[in-house]
Structure formats: structure tokens, C-alpha cells
Amino acid sequence: xxxxxxxxxxxxxxxxxxxxxxMQETAAPPGEALVTAAIAFKDTLKPEQVKVAVLAYDxxxxxxxxxxxxxxxxxxxxxxxxxxxKTAAGAVLKAGLSVLGHRKVRQIMALEAVLQDLEKxxxxxxxxxxxxxxxxxxxxxxxxGTWGLSIEGHHLSLNFVVKDSKVVSSTPQVxxxxxxxxxxxxxxxxxxxRVLKNEEVFAFELVNMLDADQALIAIVDEKAPREVRxxxxxxxxxxxxxxxxxxxLNDVQRKLLRKIVRVYAATMAPTIMQERLSDIxxxxxxxxxxxxxxxxxxxxxxxxxxxxxxxEIEFVNTQPDAAGNPASHIHCMWRDVRGDFAISR
Numbered sequence: 001x002x003x004x005x006x007x008x009x010x011x012x013x014x015x016x017x018x019x020x021x022x023m024q025e026t027a028a029p030p031g032e033a034l035v036t037a038a039i040a041f042k043d044t045l046k047p048e049q050v051k052v053a054v055l056a057y058d059x060x061x062x063x064x065x066x067x068x069x070x071x072x073x074x075x076x077x078x079x080x081x082x083x084x085x086k087t088a089a090g091a092v093l094k095a096g097l098s099v100l101g102h103r104k105v106r107q108i109m110a111l112e113a114v115l116q117d118l119e120k121x122x123x124x125x126x127x128x129x130x131x132x133x134x135x136x137x138x139x140x141x142x143x144x145g146t147w148g149l150s151i152e153g154h155h156l157s158l159n160f161v162v163k164d165s166k167v168v169s170s171t172p173q174v175x176x177x178x179x180x181x182x183x184x185x186x187x188x189x190x191x192x193x194r195v196l197k198n199e200e201v202f203a204f205e206l207v208n209m210l211d212a213d214q215a216l217i218a219i220v221d222e223k224a225p226r227e228v229r230x231x232x233x234x235x236x237x238x239x240x241x242x243x244x245x246x247x248x249l250n251d252v253q254r255k256l257l258r259k260i261v262r263v264y265a266a267t268m269a270p271t272i273m274q275e276r277l278s279d280i281x282x283x284x285x286x287x288x289x290x291x292x293x294x295x296x297x298x299x300x301x302x303x304x305x306x307x308x309x310x311x312e313i314e315f316v317n318t319q320p321d322a323a324g325n326p327a328s329h330i331h332c333m334w335r336d337v338r339g340d341f342a343i344s345r
Contacts, residue, residue, distance in 0.1 A: 030269035031166040033095035038141035038149060041088040045076070049085075052076045057139030062148050063234040063341050067174045067331065069126035069154045075136030079129065089135050093151055096160050096170065101267035104175060107195045108156050109133060111177060113187045118179075118322035126154070148341070155331075161342035169342035170272050173264075173334040175199075179321035180328040196330050198263045199315060203304050206256045207292045210244070214253075218244035224294025224303035228314040228331055235345060236335040241307035243291025257290055261306060264313050264334045279310040294318070301327050312337050 028036065045053055053076035055061060061074045078086060094102050109130050116128035132153055139147030141162070149160040155176035161169035175196060182193040210218055220242050230236045246254060265276040280288070287309050294302035301318035312335045321328035339345045 029166075029271050030096050031162050033269075034092065034149065034160060034162050034167065035141050035143060035165050037088070037092040037095040038137055038147075041085070041092050041135070042137060042141065044082070044085045044088045049076055049080075053135055054137045057147055059138060061136070062138045062150070063343070065150065065152060065157045065159060065172060065174075066232040067152070067155050067157045067176055068231075069124075071126065073134045073152060075134035075150060075152070077131070078133050078135070079131035092135065092149070093158075096149075096158070096167065096269055096272070098266055098269055098273065101269075104195055104267065105156060105158070107189065107193065108175060108177060109153070110187065110189050111179075111182075111195065112154065114182055114189055115178060115322050117186045128154075146342075159341060163342070167269075167272055169336065169340065170268050171334060171336040171340045173267060174331070175267065175333070176329075176331045178319075178329040179323065179325065180317065180330055183323065196332060199260070199332050200298075200317065200330065202256060202260045202263065203292075203315065204296065204298070204302075206253060206260065206290065207296050207304070209253055209256065214244055214248065217248065218290055219292045219296075221293035224301040224316060224318050226316070226318055228316050228333060230312075230314070230333075230335060231331070235340055235343070236312050236337055238337065238345070241287075241289035241291075243289045243305065243307075246285050246288045246290075249290075254285075257288070257306070258285075261288075261311075261313065264332075267334070276311065280308055284309050295327075299325075299327050307337075310338060311335065 042054060064074065078089060081089060093105065097105065112128045112130045119128065133156065134152050136150040137147065141147045143165050146161065146163040151158040155178065157172055157174040159172055160167055177195040180194060182189050182191055184191050207218065249257065262277065265273045289307045291305045294300065303316045306313040315332040317327050317330045319329035320326050
């Protein structure tokens, strides 16, 4: 009972942050919204489209995900949809995300036009297409029962499991950006657009805030890995956390680390965000670690990992962008170490 004021205060704080960031939930909770939107989307499909877009819940493709460009993917591509179907698909996308998260995802899709423009004189193996994103429903969406959803394409992978109208899994969650900063206007994307700015800037602030002794622990390698370690894996690898522990950070550093974690959690609808942050509360922050590899300034390859008992965040920026600028190509993700895709470990 003595903890109740602390819990209430924390909840009020989360709600205030949520509202202040423009993420307040004015519609139905995300599970209910996803059910409604998925049913409406499914109802727009022709029988031959249903065969592509709706698969069995236990289909092995439910856990087969990736954010790299691919010639073929599971699901129904947006480009193959009619205008009403595209509208219904857009409602599905919006249902599980916050306002900010939805904006980021739409910008990531729009970055395909930037890549197409940058590569017009030397096109790559795969076409750049803002409509080359795929929707897959696993199972039968309804008020009762369990079903899944995948929205995926180049530089994006969103995965949900809904049970009895409640979101019980929202991972893997993958957002990427190439280029890191857009240099010129292209279509709806304006020069200066930096889709994943906070994910990178806040982490640079934290690593450069560490004193010499802290940096020796937090910086685990002088060179950043080329890629996140669990790209495409059905489950994130387990193991002891690396880097500096929460308990070895000062109050200012802890506040910034919380801020980074919140940025990732806030991609999702407020209810999901609050549940993620509540899972880390009640003493579990003491088991969170922050690790860095590579350069501590922009333009040179860098990587970080934030590990806790319930989640893992990975961020890597080592590849050049399509214009050749070094370390201007971000891959970042949120995983559930207890089990992605609602699969307990």
C-alpha cells in the first residue's frame, strides 16, 4: 500500500508526457482499434486478395520478418490495392501507433522517393517505391480470439498480436532511415528532414556526458558493428547485458537514458507505450545497461544497445547513404526479450 502514491504519480507523469507530445489517445484502445480496422480492411478484399493478405495464425511466415529490400514479401502490397483498400490499410497502420509514430512511419515510406531520386543515375537491384509495403493478417480478427498483423517493407517492420481485443505483443518494432538527414526537397519530404533524429541525438548526448571511468565501461568497442545483431531473427539473442549499468549513472544521465527509451516506446499507441514503461518500473531500471561502440560523433560509424529485463533496443549507423555520405543510414529496433510475436521464452 505504501507504493500506491508512487505508482499513481508515475502514471500521471506518463499520461502528462503522452499528452504533451501530442500522442493522447482520443479513439478506442489500440487493440480494439486494430480489430475494427483489420475487419474493415479485410472486408474490402477480393477473394484472390484474401488468399494473399490473410494467412493462418500459426503460419511460419508470421515470424519471418525483415527490413531489408526484398524481391518478394508476405502479404498484399499497397501498390496492388484499390483506393478504398489503401484507405482501409491506412486506418490499420494508424490504429496501433501514436501520432508521432505514425508520422515517422509515413516519413520512412516517403524516403523511398528520396532514394529513387538519389539513385536515378545508378539504380540498384531493387526498385524504390513508396507503395511497396505489405499488409498481412494472421488468423481471424475479432473481439475474441488471437490474431496477428504484419506491416512491412524496406526499412520498416511492425508486428502485432491481439488477443481478445488487447494488444499482447507489438514487437519486433523496426524503423530505419536512409539518408539520416535529407539534403534536398523530394516530393513530400523536405530538406532537413531527419526522421530518427531523437534516437540518434539523445544517445550522442548521453555517451558524451560520461566521465572517463564511465566511458571505459560503456564503450565496449572502438568500432561499431555493421548491423544490429538480431536482424530477421524470430527472437532476440539472450545473454548477459553489456555496457554500463543504470546504477553507475548519475541522475542527469539516468534521466537522459529514460528519455531515449521513451522515444522508442512512444512509437506505439499511448496504452502500449505506458505498458512498456510500466514493465520497466518497480526497480527494474536498476538492471538496465547502456553500451556504445564506434565513434562518439556523427558521420563515423556508431552503435548502441540498451538492455533491460523486458526489452532490448539496438541502433546502428555505419553504412553510407545513397549519396555516399558516411554513416548516414540508420537501423534501429525495439525487441521484447521475454518473447517477440507473443511467443514466451
